[in-house]
Amino acid sequence: MLTFFDSLFIIILGFLLLGYLMRLFFPLIMRWWTNRLFNRMNMKEKTPSKKKKGKVEITSPPPKNSKKSLIDEIGEYTDYEDID
Numbered sequence: 649m650l651t652f653f654d655s656l657f658i659i660i661l662g663f664l665l666l667g668y669l670m671r672l673f674f675p676l677i678m679r680w681w682t683n684r685l686f687n688r689m690n691m692k693e694k695t696p697s698k699k700k701k702g703k704v705e706i707t708s709p710p711p712k713n714s715k716k717s718l719i720d721e722i723g724e725y726t727d728y729e730d731i732d
Contacts, residue, residue: 650658
């Protein structure tokens with residue numbers, strides 16, 4: 649059975665090993681990830697759109713059906729006595 653100090657030593661050694669491995673492999677992982685990201689962005693630019701050429705499509709947001717509140721119709725209150 650492991651003693652307390654043996655367990656503590658193994659835990660500390662594990663953290664040191666993990667830190668060393670992260671320092672070693674993190675730049676490689678980040679380089680792979682950024683290359684993959686840039687390749688995906690370039691593929692999106694190169695792929696032609698699926699829409700037919702010459703066809704014009706106008707898209708607009710749907711009209712809002714909300715009624716104006718009383719405050720919007722009246723406007724903002726201005727107290728002229730406080731203006732200097």
